[in-house]
Amino acid sequence: MKKSLKFSFSFLLIAILMFSLAACNNASKSETKKLEKVRIAEVTRSIFYAPQYVALAKGFFKAEGLDVTLTTTPGGDKTMTALISGGADVALVGSETSIYVYAQGANDPVINFAQLTQTDGTFLVARDKIDNFSWDLLKGKTFLGQRKGGMPQMVGEFVLKKHGIDPHKDLNLIQNIDFANIANAFASGTGEFVQLFEPTASIFEKEGKGHIVASFGKESGHVPYTTFMAKESYMKENKATIEKFTRAVYKAQKWVESHSAEEIAKAVEPYFPDTDLAIMTTVVERYKSQGSFATDPILDEEEWNNLQNIMKEAGELPKEVNHKTLVNTEVAEKVIKK
CATH class of the missing domain: 3.40.190.10 (Periplasmic binding protein-like II)
Structure with missing residues (x-):
C-alpha cells in the first residue's frame, strides 16, 4: 500500500512538473508571437x-x-x-x-x-604626420571628400569655408568616388587629405596609413x-x-x-x-x-x-x-x- 502511495505521489509530481514546463513553453511562445x-x-x-x-x-x-x-x-x-x-x-x-x-x-x-x-561623425586624416596642424595647410592640396549632396560632404565644405578655404578653388577636391571606396582610394595613394568615418580613421592611424588631424564634428556644431x-x-x-x-x-x-x-x-x-x-x-x-x-x-x-x-x-x-x-x-x- 505504501509503495502504491509513493508511486502515485511521484507520478503526480512528475505530471505537475511536465504541466508547468509546458505552460512555460506556451507562455514563451505566446510572448514571442506578441x-x-x-x-x-x-x-x-x-x-x-x-x-x-x-x-x-x-x-x-x-x-x-x-x-x-x-x-x-x-x-x-x-x-x-x-x-x-x-x-x-x-x-x-x-x-x-x-x-x-x-x-x-x-x-x-x-x-x-x-x-x-x-x-558630424567624420575626421580629417592627413597622409603625413603634422605636429602643428592648421586648416590653411589644405590649400593647394588634393582633398578626397565625400559624396556630393550627403551630410559628410556638406559639413566638410561648411567647415572649410569657416576656415577661409574655398573647397572648389583653393584645393583639388575629389568627390566622384563611391562612399565604400573612399578609404581604399586614399590607401592606394590618392590625395594628401581625406575625410573619413570611424573606425577607418583610427585603423589608418594605427597602421600608419594616415594621421587624424581634426574633427569635423567639433568644428560644425550640433x-x-x-x-x-x-x-x-x-x-x-x-x-x-x-x-x-x-x-x-x-x-x-x-x-x-x-x-x-x-x-x-x-x-x-x-x-x-x-x-x-x-x-x-x-x-x-x-x-x-x-x-x-x-x-x-x-x-x-x-x-x-x-x-x-x-x-x-x-x-x-x-x-x-x-x-x-x-x-x-x-x-x-x-x-x-x-
Missing part, C-alpha cells in the same frame, strides 16, 4: 551609431515588445528607397534626405521622430546628423509602435551616457566582428568626448535650422522647410517625461 516586427534600414554600419546597437544588444527593443530586424542599405538614396517603397518601416539616415524627398513633392512625407547623433524616420502614414497607423521604439532608443542613449567607452564597445562588439576591441573603445571615447551621441531623441528647431544653413552653404538646399513640417518631437517629449 512581439511586433519593426524593420530598420541603416545607411551604413558604423560605431557612430553605438546607441542603436546598444538598444538591440541590451534587449531594450524587445522589452518594449518589438522584434527589430536591422539591414544595412549603403547610401542615403538606397536607404530612402527602402523606406519609401515599403522595404523598411524605419530608416536611420541623415535628416537632409527627408528634405530632399519633401522637395520632390512626396504625398507621404518622411518624418524625423528620434535623433541618434548630433554632430546638427541632426543621423535620425530615425518613418513615413507619415506609418507613424499615424502605428503610434504605439513609434512610442515604444523611441522609448527603447532613449533607454539606450541614457545607458551610453552613463557607461564607459570600454563597456559600450563590449556591448556593441557583436555588430563589428572584424574590428579590434581596443580600436572600438578608442572610437567610442572619441565620439563621446565630442558629444556626438545625442543624450535624448529630441531634434530641436535650432539643430534643424543649423542643418539647413549647412545645406544652403553647400548649395544643396532645394527649399527651406519648417521644423514642424518634417520633425515630430511629441513622441520623444512624451517618452522623456515618462
